[in-house]
Amino acid sequence: MARRGPGTLYRRLASVRFLLSRDRAEVLRFFAARYPTRVPRRERLRLIRAFLHITNQVRGYHSQAEMLAVAHEILLRAGQPGLTVVECGAAKGSSTAKLSLVTARAGGRLLVYDSFKGIPENDEVHRNLDGRRVVFRKGAFTGRLAQVQRTVAELGAPEVSSFVKGWFADTLPSLEGPVDVALLDVDLLSSTRECLVHIYPRLRPGGVIFSQDGHLEAIVALLGDPAFWRDEVGCPPPHIEGLGRDKLLRIPAPAA
């Protein structure tokens, strides 16, 4: 039998550490879930290791539990014809590389929207739900397009990934639907608004949008405002579980 080297042992220990970490509940759900196409346990473990590897290689702004929650929703749609996943807010490409691996496993395509020059000029002043003041400065989180593409080529699945560079207000109007799963991690109220106005009406029935900005008071207020949904998005206000409590929010498509 071939001897296992220290690299294998390290990888196993890293996986165990991950299983015992604060992301444990999401990891356990991911291992227990049933998907429309068989995803063997060892493949799930491989995916988790790939997530860990990406986290160690590329600066990211999310928790593993958040990415696993989104991965779970993508895999629930595995094999669906035309499966489309949208990411708004890629930064250095850490979340993008992870989403690309899961999207490829599910047989879909990933559309990545970002300025690739960071946060736009703005005069927004935010507060976290715990009252702390947060300002998102112009240019923060910059990841250049070539850098993100290189990251996805090296650590993710470039063959399913397309990149759309520019401000959301200019690029999202030409997004072609239907969209199955979208992840918004865009920090600003103005950016969240633009993403929802353009993506939410294009969700396939049963689709879902995640916002990773549920820790910001102004975004909670926007998402909880029925007038925003009716007048700007043109849809009935969805029921958003955990609004005002959770950072990662799951916004379900309108009932068909």
Ligand SMILES: C[S@@+](CC[C@H](N)C(=O)[O-])C[C@H]1O[C@@H](n2cnc3c(N)ncnc32)[C@H](O)[C@@H]1O
């Ligand atoms: C917090 S970072 C994304 C972090 C990334 N999802 C991760 O987990 O590593 C926010 C991103 O949103 C992008 N962004 C915010 N508002 C934008 C806008 N109006 N148009 C284009 N990109 C925008 C920024 O360029 C930045 O890359």
